[in-house]
Amino acid sequence: MQDQLSNLLRQKQHSCFTVAPGVMGMEIVFVNLYYVENPDKSWVLIDAGLYGSADRIRKAAEDKFGKGNPPKAILLTHGHFDHVGALQTLADIWQVPVYAHPLELPYLTGLSSYPPPDSSVGGGGMAYLSFMYPKKPITFKGRLELLPSDGSVPFLPEWKWLETPGHSPGHVSFFREHDRVLLVGDAFVTRKPESALAVLTQKQEICGPPAYFTPDWEAARASVRKLAELHPAIAASGHGLPMQGPELTQGLSDLARLFDQLAIPSKGRYVPEPAITDRHGVVQLPPAVNNTVPKVLATAGLVALAGLATYALTKRRKSRTYSRVKRTWPGYAAGNTSHHTPSEPEKDYSSDSLNPDLTVTNNYP
Numbered sequence: 304m305q306d307q308l309s310n311l312l313r314q315k316q317h318s319c320f321t322v323a324p325g326v327m328g329m330e331i332v333f334v335n336l337y338y339v340e341n342p343d344k345s346w347v348l349i350d351a352g353l354y355g356s357a358d359r360i361r362k363a364a365e366d367k368f369g370k371g372n373p374p375k376a377i378l379l380t381h382g383h384f385d386h387v388g389a390l391q392t393l394a395d396i397w398q399v400p401v402y403a404h405p406l407e408l409p410y411l412t413g414l415s416s417y418p419p420p421d422s423s424v425g426g427g428g429m430a431y432l433s434f435m436y437p438k439k440p441i442t443f444k445g446r447l448e449l450l451p452s453d454g455s456v457p458f459l460p461e462w463k464w465l466e467t468p469g470h471s472p473g474h475v476s477f478f479r480e481h482d483r484v485l486l487v488g489d490a491f492v493t494r495k496p497e498s499a500l501a502v503l504t505q506k507q508e509i510c511g512p513p514a515y516f517t518p519d520w521e522a523a524r525a526s527v528r529k530l531a532e533l534h535p536a537i538a539a540s541g542h543g544l545p546m547q548g549p550e551l552t553q554g555l556s557d558l559a560r561l562f563d564q565l566a567i568p569s570k571g572r573y574v575p576e577p578a579i580t581d582r583h584g585v586v587q588l589p590p591a592v593n594n595t596v597p598k599v600l601a602t603a604g605l606v607a608l609a610g611l612a613t614y615a616l617t618k619r620r621k622s623r624t625y626s627r628v629k630r631t632w633p634g635y636a637a638g639n640t641s642h643h644t645p646s647e648p649e650k651d652y653s654s655d656s657l658n659p660d661l662t663v664t665n666n667y668p
Contacts, residue, residue, distance in 0.1 A: 415584020469523025511566025
């Protein structure tokens with residue numbers, strides 16, 4: 304009983320939640336990251352949250368794994384700002400490598416920005432405010448490695464990774480076959496990603512990837528169908544709480560079958576045609592949409608953002624309360640463009656290296 308209480312307090316203190324044996328998640332305001340442990344007690348971190356969250360991530364890791372026990376590596380589902388915010392700080396503290404898909408490297412090394420977000424898709428405060436989100440790439444300085452081309456996951460022998468592009472060019476998901484646990488990143492999510500209200504209420508539902516940051520809907524559709532074919536028993540995404548049972552089975556089946564109706568917005572910059580990218584970043588963009596978001600919607604978005612800030616502040620205060628109660632308690636490969644489906648032949652990632660002389664491109668204002 305004492306151990307159970309201690310574990311509960313630790314999880315509440317750091318906004319942590321249990322996904323499955325050996326898998327713990329942490330919510331940073333509106334985005335999740337995951338700690339994955341092996342039977343031998345070694346572990347890895349999957350994704351790295353928002354800027355300014357490194358200390359919380361590290362403290363939760365020390366509570367769970369002990370001080371002086373850093374992860375073997377940091378693995379990335381993709382490089383959007385809310386998944387790499389604390390990456391540089393954590394990699395510097397822990398002195399560990401970072402693994403990503405080769406088509407994500409332009410956005411992790413300062414070579415290219417992602418396709419610009421599209422607030423015209425609508426759907427709620429998170430979408431309306433997307434024009435304010437960080438757009439430029441990070442320039443990671445450290446050991447950046449490619450995920451193995453055979454689908455194996457470094458330091459996680461029970462897991463495999465899968466290409467699940469669409470939301471980003473090199474987006475990947477992680478799957479543990481023996482109990483069908485799926486860490487899906489943003490290929491699909493378990494709450495409505497465009498809605499700030501959904502962030503606050505945590506209402507669960509299987510949804511497509513965040514529409515305002517998805518530049519290739521054909522690839523996104525293929526990725527969801529690929530993941531549905533795995534018949535996951537538990538799915539944990541980048542946004543929302545883990546899901547399992549009939550709700551997951553039926554929700555994912557419906558999303559795969561009715562993706563165009565349930566996930567693709569009725570309008571938007573990338574709906575008629577995708578952004579085209581390659582191993583150097585963005586190659587071609589469809590024309591920008593003339594988006595005159597009504598002032599009332601922009602105001603609603605700002606109010607929602609203020610609500611999220613209050614939510615985060617309240618969680619931090621609760622964290623301090625719990626703490627007082629229980630104090631003891633690289634190489635680069637020549638790849639094709641990202642406009643592809645997961646059924647394409649396996650790419651050769653073994654040759655070529657990132658050209659350090661290439662200049663930064665496509666850093667949209």
